[in-house]
Amino acid sequence: MDTAKNIENAGLYLHIPFCIKKCSYCDFYSITDLSLKEAFLKALISEMHMVSGGSLLFDTLYIGGGTPSVFDEVCIGRIIETAYSLFNILPDSEVTIETNPGTVSRKRLAGYRGAGVNRVNVGVQSLQDVNLDFLGRIHSGKEGELAIRWARQSGFDNIGLDLIYGIPGQTIKSWLLDLKRAVELEPEHISCYMLTYESGTPMDRDRKKGIFWPAPDSHVCDMFETTIDLLNSSGYAQYEISNFARSGSDGLKSFKSRHNQKYWSFVPYIGLGPSAHSFVESERCWNCRSVNKYIKELNAGRLPLTGKELLNKEQRIMEAIYVGLRRTDGIDVDIFNEKFDVSFKKIFAETIARLEEDGLIKLTENRCSLTRKGMLFADSITSMLI
Numbered sequence: 001m002d003t004a005k006n007i008e009n010a011g012l013y014l015h016i017p018f019c020i021k022k023c024s025y026c027d028f029y030s031i032t033d034l035s036l037k038e039a040f041l042k043a044l045i046s047e048m049h050m051v052s053g054g055s056l057l058f059d060t061l062y063i064g065g066g067t068p069s070v071f072d073e074v075c076i077g078r079i080i081e082t083a084y085s086l087f088n089i090l091p092d093s094e095v096t097i098e099t100n101p102g103t104v105s106r107k108r109l110a111g112y113r114g115a116g117v118n119r120v121n122v123g124v125q126s127l128q129d130v131n132l133d134f135l136g137r138i139h140s141g142k143e144g145e146l147a148i149r150w151a152r153q154s155g156f157d158n159i160g161l162d163l164i165y166g167i168p169g170q171t172i173k174s175w176l177l178d179l180k181r182a183v184e185l186e187p188e189h190i191s192c193y194m195l196t197y198e199s200g201t202p203m204d205r206d207r208k209k210g211i212f213w214p215a216p217d218s219h220v221c222d223m224f225e226t227t228i229d230l231l232n233s234s235g236y237a238q239y240e241i242s243n244f245a246r247s248g249s250d251g252l253k254s255f256k257s258r259h260n261q262k263y264w265s266f267v268p269y270i271g272l273g274p275s276a277h278s279f280v281e282s283e284r285c286w287n288c289r290s291v292n293k294y295i296k297e298l299n300a301g302r303l304p305l306t307g308k309e310l311l312n313k314e315q316r317i318m319e320a321i322y323v324g325l326r327r328t329d330g331i332d333v334d335i336f337n338e339k340f341d342v343s344f345k346k347i348f349a350e351t352i353a354r355l356e357e358d359g360l361i362k363l364t365e366n367r368c369s370l371t372r373k374g375m376l377f378a379d380s381i382t383s384m385l386i
């Protein structure tokens with residue numbers, strides 16, 4: 001489980017680029033040609049051999065996608081075993097797999113648990129079929145519910161459940177119904193993502209053609225407020241704009257995603273698989289997106305890297321503000337000043353005063369964070385500061 005010291009260790013991310021069918025809103029990189037699975041697995045294992053982790057110590061392994069659960073427990077076991085044999089992965093690490101309810105069975109989930117996965121994240125998105133149909137998901141609400149129950153029966157004591165809100169036609173009442181049903185399933189972690197229209201997705205094209213009307217902003221804002229109220233009163237503390245976690249029964253451990261916190265804390269991470277990014281010592285690099293090219297490069301004994309950049313001080317300041325403001329703890333002003341050798345309060349004095357007046361930002365002795373209202377405008381507030 002998360003503790004502050006664990007955040008300092010590195011994270012390992014493996015991108016599984018397959019999905020049974022593309023959801024209409026999704027712009028993550030994945031393909032639906034499952035015939036490449038075997039060749040991909042071989043390439044991923046080659047990439048792990050070529051990269052390994054140097055002197056980095058890892059305490060999280062995150063198998064994301066795409067839909068990692070298109071692979072059965074034997075393949076996932078092979079991936080985990082290879083990762084442990086090549087990288088310095090500490091005992092007691094958080095090992096997460098993302099799953100789609102349309103691709104899991106009780107047997108497969110139990111197999112993942114047996115293969116060393118100790119945290120499962122289930123992309124439920126909604127427990128109502130009308131919403132799932134609109135999103136183009138391959139599963140029903142009932143299957144989402146079953147996946148959570150099966151995960152629990154398989155011995156998982158750290159389960160995450162993802163939901164989406166702001167779906168056209170969704171009322172506050174129907175969103176509350178999803179939230180309450182999700183809480184009844186007692187996952188340790190709930191992520192609630194606002195539906196966004198990413199350019200190039202089928203859903204965005206339909207929106208532009210006027211095939212449906214997006215939910216009005218004010219309505220989506222009300223849903224966001226409802227989310228925080230309902231989840232807080234149900235024992236889930238918000239720690240990032242979209243993420244909520246329960247505490248353990250001893251009150252000491254927390255079920256925040258240890259891995260995702262690394263992305264928000266400037267901790268090194270290595271990403272393998274098509275389109276995956278890595279970040280080590282201010283250098284960011286990333287792999288090619290195409291699965292075919294990825295396989296071809298690795299078969300030829302070459303790393304599938306396609307770009308890299310060394311972040312300069314300004315870029316690192318921008319990143320620190322962007323990720324810091326997404327967290328409910330906000331930016332630690334003392335650490336920020338020390339890290340960048342600047343005075344946060346001096347640089348941003350004017351903008352922060354304006355944002356404080358509008359009730360969008362809170363500045364205390366050593367913390368700067370968004371208010372609840374500010375979280376609704378996180379992106380525009382961030383761009384005002386950078």
Ligand code: SF4
Pocket residue numbers: 018019021022023026027028030065066067100123
């Ligand atoms: S299952 Fe997940 S990764 Fe695949 S298309 Fe749907 S949202 Fe995207």
